[in-house]
Amino acid sequence: FFGQDAGNARNESAHVSPGTRCIHAVNPPKKNHEVHVPSTQNDVVTTTNIDERVDPNPSKIPSLMDPSSSIGLLPPSTIDLADQCFPVPRCDSAARFRTIDGGCNNLRFPVWGRTNTAHTRIVQAHYSDGTDRPRRSTSGHELPNSRHIRTTLFRDLDRPAPKHSLYAMQFGQIIAHDTEFALPKTSNNGSKLECCRPDGTSLQTLPKNCLPIKTPNDDPGSKNRCFTAPRTLDTADRGCNIKPVRQIIAVTSFLDASFVYGSDENTANSLRTFSNGKLRKQVGPNGKSFLPNTKKGARTCTAAITRNDNAVCFTSGDPLRVNIHPDQVVQTISLLRLHNFLCDEFKKINPSWNDERLYQEARRLLIGMYQHIIYNEFVPLLVGKDYARVNNLLPSSKGFNNNYDQFLNPTTITSFTAAAYRSLHSYIPGFFDLVNEARKVTSKIRLSDFYFKTDIVQQKDNYDSFLRGLLTQHSQEQDQFFTKEVSEFLFRIPNKTDGLDLVTLDLERGRDFGEPPYNKFRQLCGLKEAMSFNDLIDQINKKNIDALAKLYEHVNDIDYYAAGILEKPKPGSILGHTFQCIVGEMFFRWKFGDRFFYEFGGQPGSFRLDQLNEIRKTTLALIVCMTSDIQSIQRNAFDVPSARNPLVSCDSIQRLNLNAWREV
Ligand code: HEM
Ligand SMILES: [Ca+2]
Numbered sequence: 001f002f003g004q005d006a007g008n009a010r011n012e013s014a015h016v017s018p019g020t021r022c023i024h025a026v027n028p029p030k031k032n033h034e035v036h037v038p039s040t041q042n043d044v045v046t047t048t049n050i051d052e053r054v055d056p057n058p059s060k061i062p063s064l065m066d067p068s069s070s071i072g073l074l075p076p077s078t079i080d081l082a083d084q085c086f087p088v089p090r091c092d093s094a095a096r097f098r099t100i101d102g103g104c105n106n107l108r109f110p111v112w113g114r115t116n117t118a119h120t121r122i123v124q125a126h127y128s129d130g131t132d133r134p135r136r137s138t139s140g141h142e143l144p145n146s147r148h149i150r151t152t153l154f155r156d157l158d159r160p161a162p163k164h165s166l167y168a169m170q171f172g173q174i175i176a177h178d179t180e181f182a183l184p185k186t187s188n189n190g191s192k193l194e195c196c197r198p199d200g201t202s203l204q205t206l207p208k209n210c211l212p213i214k215t216p217n218d219d220p221g222s223k224n225r226c227f228t229a230p231r232t233l234d235t236a237d238r239g240c241n242i243k244p245v246r247q248i249i250a251v252t253s254f255l256d257a258s259f260v261y262g263s264d265e266n267t268a269n270s271l272r273t274f275s276n277g278k279l280r281k282q283v284g285p286n287g288k289s290f291l292p293n294t295k296k297g298a299r300t301c302t303a304a305i306t307r308n309d310n311a312v313c314f315t316s317g318d319p320l321r322v323n324i325h326p327d328q329v330v331q332t333i334s335l336l337r338l339h340n341f342l343c344d345e346f347k348k349i350n351p352s353w354n355d356e357r358l359y360q361e362a363r364r365l366l367i368g369m370y371q372h373i374i375y376n377e378f379v380p381l382l383v384g385k386d387y388a389r390v391n392n393l394l395p396s397s398k399g400f401n402n403n404y405d406q407f408l409n410p411t412t413i414t415s416f417t418a419a420a421y422r423s424l425h426s427y428i429p430g431f432f433d434l435v436n437e438a439r440k441v442t443s444k445i446r447l448s449d450f451y452f453k454t455d456i457v458q459q460k461d462n463y464d465s466f467l468r469g470l471l472t473q474h475s476q477e478q479d480q481f482f483t484k485e486v487s488e489f490l491f492r493i494p495n496k497t498d499g500l501d502l503v504t505l506d507l508e509r510g511r512d513f514g515e516p517p518y519n520k521f522r523q524l525c526g527l528k529e530a531m532s533f534n535d536l537i538d539q540i541n542k543k544n545i546d547a548l549a550k551l552y553e554h555v556n557d558i559d560y561y562a563a564g565i566l567e568k569p570k571p572g573s574i575l576g577h578t579f580q581c582i583v584g585e586m587f588f589r590w591k592f593g594d595r596f597f598y599e600f601g602g603q604p605g606s607f608r609l610d611q612l613n614e615i616r617k618t619t620l621a622l623i624v625c626m627t628s629d630i631q632s633i634q635r636n637a638f639d640v641p642s643a644r645n646p647l648v649s650c651d652s653i654q655r656l657n658l659n660a661w662r663e664v
Helices: 076-085 146-153 166-179 265-270 302-307 326-349 355-383 385-390 414-427 462-472 502-512 518-524 533-538 542-551 560-566 577-592 609-615 620-626
Strands: 160-165 431-435 441-446 474-476 632-634 647-649
Touching: 146 502, 146 542, 146 560, 160 166, 160 462, 166 326, 166 355, 166 414, 166 462, 166 474, 326 355, 326 462, 326 620, 355 385, 355 577, 355 609, 355 620, 385 577, 414 474, 414 502, 414 560, 414 577, 431 462, 441 462, 502 560, 518 560, 518 577, 533 542, 542 560, 560 577, 620 632
Parallel strands: none
Antiparallel strands: 160 474, 431 441, 632 647
């Protein structure tokens, strides 16, 4: 992603215009969600996909916590600081559909969640100069070398997750691409900033604006191997002088399937047929629909660069990342097919609807179905069902939810994207299975053979075989082990032996984004500040504490990402205390801070109650069945099939009755 052409981010002029909006004027109402949202067992839809371990004492997210227990939560005046950097769009308060760029979702703060603005922060940034220079250790020395931390703490060990299917990893990644894209800084003339030599070795002098990653002398790889990459574009690059800087976000923050539809009008329009609401597609050799082929293959697909043989290279609402690996393409194709299916059905039900109406209604329903899967099936898997329940993250089983909060900022939080959520890189296996209907593995692909080389998806019946692989193969366990396919061979060029190191980049990205050290997140999330390494024992085991104490000079130096991964998981969750806290906070904001959230009533974009009740039938299993030729599936697609989650015929999966969309 880094080093890729950043040309898709529009170059809106962004100047501070003092006095245009008083950022101190509004005080958010206090934690009102607790009062109104049903939170008893009976009120929530029951799911089956969750680790059954009960959490007897689930904690609260910072927004709902007693303020005295959540130390360091930024006040609104600081949180809104970046708003002044970006032009405020004009809004139509009666609009029924989301804008493509996310602007005007919040009518009072129309830039919140909009693409091409800045991330928000939940804790104050920690830069050594207060503006943008990466953190140093408490003593003033440089922090420990990130690649050394990686090779010491985060090795490769094949440990499949006991229950979760590979779909859990894949769904996690599409949410990342829906809500976050950090663009690389460029060189002075706007061209790509080269931080390494083309042959993958280090340059003599590290160019300014590259991550300061030095290759350790005792690195297990070759000595001159280069692990660095450009730093991330920030508000200063947009001519806005707020301190500390905020990093630019190049997609809409909302859970609005922007990776399918695009985050700007040009991309969105380029993906539409403008006929019957449908999205553009190409028909594959087997007569099925696939994402359209891009003419710019050389920019986004390794296959096209290296083979130059007209290999298919897909495009989507997230053109620079969709081809990252075959399963990402498979998941996006599934939603493309769903959109076009919904257009066909709506056309039959409401023949008078024109192209625009069909496109918008299909998009709105698809996003509703996708959001339902996220909150009903995925979030409980991430943070645990008990935690999800006490923090009002589970869907209601009936009626509308009327708790939209216009003062809750839904913009993606830096600590979520530059640390907590990235820890799911641990979920990635080194090989992806292709599986037949009898659930036998027919072949496996090595991940690093297929980065940005995705044409395999439309050959033979590979699309269905990859999908069955997502349903049948296990994710890797969420732990301190990462496959070498990402930590040694990331974006390996075919026929080369080395690649980049994603885990080192994650650690370094946290410093790039100014994430404060782990201890600050302990306090934010209601734990005691650790005064010494030994105090970490409430969350981290002794062996790992010893390893941290060897690496870092002081307990206040530890990178949040590093310690967060080492925390023992909370009951029912795959995450430890502070990652659960930040991830929970983020999904809370994406729910209560999204005016178009599918469960809300009384908004111009709200569904009718009968429609909402249909959406509540959605499962991931249903979408897979609707968009493939797979015959059988387990009801809970985020868990591998088992005696408790057996394969059933796709015909027996409950469907939505789209007659609820018939216009009366
Ligand atoms: C094979 C699967 C995956 C690959 C190859 C991959 C690769 C990458 C790369 C190269 C970056 C940018 C690194 C940087 O320079 O900062 C990134 C960022 C990120 N990844 Fe992943 N990732 C994968 C799966 C996932 C999953 C499963 C999740 C979460 C569930 C995730 C969450 C994120 C987030 C939040 C970011 C930061 C956002 C961004 O700028 O794109 N990724 N990933
Ligand atoms: Ca989005």
